[in-house]
Amino acid sequence: MENRRQAVERNYNWIIHVVLIAASVVMIIPFGWMILTSFKTVTEATQIPVKIFPSHPDFGSYAKAFEKTDFKHYYLNTAFTALMKTVFPVLFSSMAAYAFARIRFPGRTLLFFVIISVMMVPNPVFYTPQYLLMSKWGLVNSVTALWICALVSPFATFMLRQFFLGISKELEEAAILDGCNPFQTFRYIMLPLVKSALVAIVIIQLLWSWNELQWPLIINSSPDKLTLSSGLATLVSMFSTNYPILMAGALMAVIPMIILFFIFQKKFIEGVAFSAHKG
């Protein structure tokens, strides 16, 4: 009887693989089409009936996308913005999260509520007032404007607090007996214990920052102040339906993150899954 059940299982597995492979193909088609189109000519890309493979693949569209738009700055600005939006929130949030989790001080509940309450507000609500603030500070159309509003992260504060709450108090008490002040306890005892959560936050911040469109679209206009995503929007305005160039640009914009993903896939998947527990 045991044998029969295993055989049935194996049969099912075969069907499962077929379904999963079919679904995988569907998931990958857009990437494949992006690559194929980027190597076609405009005529080939819009040919009827559909022509799947380019007849003379070359890098002409890449060269043109690179030459007509400021991809060098798009990369630099996107990377720099992602860096700022990762380092500072992680630094500030872990400090604040520790204090909220482990130190009893007057106003703790109220202040924590002040911080996490903004998590209930959808991002677009902030854009106009943040734009007006940037305007007042003369930062509209600057690289600084891309990251300054994201120096702190209520979300990261909330998540890290949960982690600190889950750590046993004994280590900490020993540190306090040794005469460590709260910051030293945080820095040398507690922070190393939440390393996995920090890695997850770094990955989420990186990914969100890399992919964000609306804010960079609103706040910056000069080609050398754009990010990859807002740069792509410019590319669309410039080349309307010249698909090979658009696809070359799109591919250039997504490649770095996809490479990072392949290298750190486990951390990525854990990190993003972790982020979904927001709120």
Add this chain to the structure above:
Amino acid sequence: MNSRSRYVWAYIMIAPTLLGTVLFWSWPAFYSIYLSFLKSENFGMVNHWVGLANYEKLFKDKEFWKNLGNTLYYMVLFVPLTLVFSTFFAVLLNAKIRGLSAYRVIFFLPQVTMPAAAAMVWVVLFARDYGFINYLLGTHVAWISDTRFAMFALVIVGVWGAIGLNMLLILAGLQGIPKALYEAASIDGAVRFRKFRYITLPLLTPTLFFTTIVLMIGATQVFDSIYLLIGKTNVALPEVRSLVYAYYQNSFVYYDQNYGAAIVDMLLVINLILTGLQFAFQKKWVTYD
């Protein structure tokens, strides 16, 4: 160390986050509401108080109701489809098959793909005459410029991007269900579907509920795909225009930041309701943790 100096340390440690939050997030949230009571001229250089005039205009504006309807329609299509597909693939992947990590990576790929870039390639895939989708299906449909199909095209792009993550969350939920329960059921001779229906699904409910709320909140903010998939001169734009898209248009293309603020404040109300629901039910299910 006395407690007063611990207080001081606590305040120092929370100061950057607290000040930053108040300045960059809390204040703007309130200011957005204030803006909706103003009327500005000359690119916002001159403002005057108009009370509820923007809201009056909003509630009388057929386009606003249409946009609200579109946003909810998108949500109603996008959320269940994402849940069904994600659960389906999660159950398949939970069957201890080989190559799990490879499938996981492939399904997750759209999640790390910039939505702007993804929308751009979907434009090509969806094209009527030379689009790959019509080529595969043997159809001749103008997916993104036909008023009847544009919303579905948008939902397809959304679901494609969302399956990977939600599948993982549900997979984690599945793996949290004790194996012993299934073994007991196998002895009873329960078939696969009934196992799923009577054991898996009830135990998965908290995960599914949580996933649903997160998806709903995300769905109310759809913008990137509309901006890049459905162009400004697309006849289907009114059929898919979301609240956030209307906010962007009114605030930054039509130069009416105040009307834009009123639109986006309605989005705030919707989100508060959804978050309220989440809190209410989270308490109910706290025993599962």
Add this chain to the structure above:
Amino acid sequence: MAFRKKAWLSGVGMTVAAALALTGCGSNDSNGGNASSTTNNAAGGNAASASKENVTLTYTIWDQLQQPAMEAIGKEFTAENPNIKVKVEVIPWNDYWTKMSAAAPAGTLPDVFWMHSGQFVKYASGKFLEPITDKVQAGEINMDDYAANLGSIYQLDGQNYAIPKDFDTIGLAYNKELFDQAGVPYPDDTWDYAKLAEAAKQLSQPDKGIYGFAAKMDTQGGYWNDMLANGGSIISADGTKSGYDDPASIEALQARYQMILDKASPSHQQMTDTDSTEMFKSGKIAMIFEGDWRTTDIDGSDIIKGKWNWAPLPKGKAKRGDIINGLGNVMSASGKHKDEAWQFLKFLGSKRAAEITAQMGAAIPAFKDTQAAWVQSKPQLNLQVFIDQAADATPYPAGTKAYPVWFPKESEIMAQAWGGKISIEEGAKQVAAMMNQAIADNK
């Protein structure tokens, strides 16, 4: 103010033509302006030596096709003023005014940038542009150097704000190969709209994806010309009332749309999937209305290079309805280097800058006597049609604060009509109501 507007509206088309005739567009004399450009340069050099600080000016434009020419002008300016560098930035037309309207109140407008007649009043009345009236009065720049009244477009309440850069008109581009295949004679100045529609049908082979005409949903490069030719209007002469609901306007719009119904043009959906000018460039369209500014772009297509040409727009019931628009260079009122910006602005208005613009085929320069060089920049093409058509052209419907509000909304409504969701008449009436509302709200 209304009076002044009316005056130039009626006057500018004719005066441009008169000026062009007087200054001899047909002549080859493109070196005639050396003397005046040298004086300009000397003035520039003096000012530069007064302030030796190294400065980089940002010059923002919306047409990437003109970027090489604008950069060449910038380079030449820097050669004469070594301490002032010029960085040319392109923000595509579709995003340009959204971006500028965000930058204006923030005080981050570029030092020098392109201005469009439609947007001008909004920016000038908002005090975002630096007036140049005193420089004009001091004789640093002579507004009479520019083809007729182009300078007057950028005047508001007696102040000057811009130095004319170029002007543009619309032409009919046609694919000679497709005409030869169908045995249809090439379009010429005798064509009227009936002939256009008839030829479009003859040239169409919808089963092969080839169409006689691109009846695109477009304003300046599209149905505005039809509406004017048919005796309709876009906006009343005093700028107080929309002309979209004029029966003659509606008739013109319907006639254009009919070409889609007749399968003499691709559908709106098809033209959403593939830009109609791109279709023309890949040899799938026999005729299309386009602005002179697309010449370099179209001629850059290997598929139709050498197989296409320009013709004048067809005549309508009332006249040949061609839109003429003049661009201006302006400087920001909140720029950090206004002295240097003025030096550059002045150079942009010089004959030398106009010559570079013309020789590189970038645009029809506004500076008198330099248009011929533009016509000769691509001798294989009949560029003269753009200059000739300026004679009976109608100015771009600008000059109000309402324009920036109604213009983006117009295309949204018309897309509903062009996509077949509402009738053309309904669409036109909705646009008229929307425009009248915008005019009332933005007095």
